[in-house]
Amino acid sequence: MPTHHQTGPSAGTGSNIDARTQRSRTTVLAAATDLLESTGVGGFSVDEVARRSGVAKTTIYRHWPTREALVLDACAGLDDRYDLPDTGTLHGDLRRFVADLVCMVEQAGWAAVLPSIVDAAERNAAFADMHAQIQKGHASLVSQIAERAIGRGELPAETDTALLASTVLGPVFYRRWFSREPFDAAFIDAVTTRAIRGAQGSD
Amino acid sequence: MPTHHQTGPSAGTGSNIDARTQRSRTTVLAAATDLLESTGVGGFSVDEVARRSGVAKTTIYRHWPTREALVLDACAGLDDRYDLPDTGTLHGDLRRFVADLVCMVEQAGWAAVLPSIVDAAERNAAFADMHAQIQKGHASLVSQIAERAIGRGELPAETDTALLASTVLGPVFYRRWFSREPFDAAFIDAVTTRAIRGAQGSD
Numbered sequence: 116m117p118t119h120h121q122t123g124p125s126a127g128t129g130s131n132i133d134a135r136t137q138r139s140r141t142t143v144l145a146a147a148t149d150l151l152e153s154t155g156v157g158g159f160s161v162d163e164v165a166r167r168s169g170v171a172k173t174t175i176y177r178h179w180p181t182r183e184a185l186v187l188d189a190c191a192g193l194d195d196r197y198d199l200p201d202t203g204t205l206h207g208d209l210r211r212f213v214a215d216l217v218c219m220v221e222q223a224g225w226a227a228v229l230p231s232i233v234d235a236a237e238r239n240a241a242f243a244d245m246h247a248q249i250q251k252g253h254a255s256l257v258s259q260i261a262e263r264a265i266g267r268g269e270l271p272a273e274t275d276t277a278l279l280a281s282t283v284l285g286p287v288f289y290r291r292w293f294s295r296e297p298f299d300a301a302f303i304d305a306v307t308t309r310a311i312r313g314a315q316g317s318d
Numbered sequence: 319m320p321t322h323h324q325t326g327p328s329a330g331t332g333s334n335i336d337a338r339t340q341r342s343r344t345t346v347l348a349a350a351t352d353l354l355e356s357t358g359v360g361g362f363s364v365d366e367v368a369r370r371s372g373v374a375k376t377t378i379y380r381h382w383p384t385r386e387a388l389v390l391d392a393c394a395g396l397d398d399r400y401d402l403p404d405t406g407t408l409h410g411d412l413r414r415f416v417a418d419l420v421c422m423v424e425q426a427g428w429a430a431v432l433p434s435i436v437d438a439a440e441r442n443a444a445f446a447d448m449h450a451q452i453q454k455g456h457a458s459l460v461s462q463i464a465e466r467a468i469g470r471g472e473l474p475a476e477t478d479t480a481l482l483a484s485t486v487l488g489p490v491f492y493r494r495w496f497s498r499e500p501f502d503a504a505f506i507d508a509v510t511t512r513a514i515r516g517a518q519g520s521d
Contacts, residue, residue, distance in 0.1 A: 154441075155360075155437050155440065155441070156360075156437075157359075157360030157361075157434070157437060158360075158441075227440055230433055230436040230437035230440060231360070231437040231440075233433040233436070233437075233495050233496070234358050234359075234360060234433035234434040234436075234437050236498075237358065237430055237433060237434075238357075238358070238361075243498075246498075247498070250496055250497055250498070253496075254497060275508075277497070277499060278489075278505065278508055280497070281488075281489040281492045281493055281497065281505075281509075282485070282488075282489055282509075282512060284492055284496065285484075285485075285488030285489035285490075285491065285492035285493075286484040286485055286488035286489075287488075288488065288491070288492055288496060289484045289487055289488035289491055289492070290484055290488075292436050293436070293453055293456075293487065293491060294453055294457060294480070294483070294484065295439075295446075295449075295450070295453070296480060302481065302484075305478075305481055305516075306484075306485075308516075308519075309485060309512065309515075309516035309519075312512075312515060312516065312519060313508075313511075313512035313515060313516065316511075316512075316515060
């Protein structure tokens with residue numbers, strides 16, 4: 116890996132160019148992420164990124180050969196860091212996770228963009244791959260909570276964690292993107308309790 | 319309401335024009351629905367509808383003043399007729415409904431288009447209204463099953479049918495559009511059983 120970034124602007128012309136290139140990449144990506152949040156994948160255009168960032172289209176195309184490559188990079192920038200709750204009980208962990216998830220689907224930048232990624236994934240393999248990554252990230256949070264609960268004897272060892280994920284994430288995503296009903300604490304409680312009851316009972 | 323359509327082509331020039339107008343409307347709408355199924359809302363263009371239908375753009379714009387008006391009409395044409403199961407038990411009705419829903423989200427024309435409608439609804443009031451109508455249709459099927467079960471004493475009278483809809487539709491929609499895992503009978507059984515158990519227990 117090159118280490119130019121650590122040597123500072125005084126290290127010579129090569130570094131200056133690298134630093135400038137890096138700055139314009141950062142500027143373009145920030146503008147691209149902003150645009151994506153307001154238009155989704157469908158309305159995204161390199162022309163508009165050039166206008167918003169003040170970076171010439173020819174420069175943008177030098178870094179990202181296609182509109183799609185830039186959209187995919189901008190999507191990757193929407194990701195949130197999330198620290199999984201660890202309260203010591205399945206109910207505590209899952210209640211907190213559902214509440215955090217509700218907050219994210221209501222407020223996070225990716226939440227307004229996700230339907231356009233889902234749509235693009237219906238028709239385009241690169242978006243399908245990216246969507247699968249986002250999706251695995253969400254489902255693995257539920258799996259980690261379930262694994263801990265299995266370790267504590269709160270869930271049976273044979274728990275179907277993919278099914279559990281669909282009973283936790285499904286109702287929240289449904290309410291956010293399909294029924295568009297408001298979220299409240301009663302809904303968060305009910306999703307938590309029903310998902311646990313479902314996983315503990317035998318089908 | 320005009321009754322020209324019943325008088326046949328011999329009824330005069332006015333009728334001929336009406337019949338021709340009606341035919342070109344039907345041709346355009348069929349082409350628009352086909353296009354919508356392959357591109358979603360985002361990739362839909364009046365140019366392409368004109369090309370596929372062989373009807374001039376100027377004629378299309380006479381019927382639908384904007385691209386959006388044509389997309390909205392084409393969306394309305396995707397709707398399925400559905401006869402609600404009536405097996406005499408909550409489990410029977412819901413199991414059958416979930417199985418039918420899985421079949422529809424895997425095969426129906428609207429299933430490939432719905433994510434693009436959800437995306438358009440994030441930014442456009444006309445699509446948000448149309449999406450709300452589609453959504454109410456889906457949720458009301460679950461409500462009707464629940465009402466019958468309440469009548470038979472299988473569910474408490476105070477059952478939250480909107481919550482029940484989110485625990486039935488949520489996991490199915492999640493698996494179709496988010497996790498993209500395959501459906502099987504075990505999933506259909508588990509969604510049915512868990513939704514009923516959730517609605518029967520107290521949260």
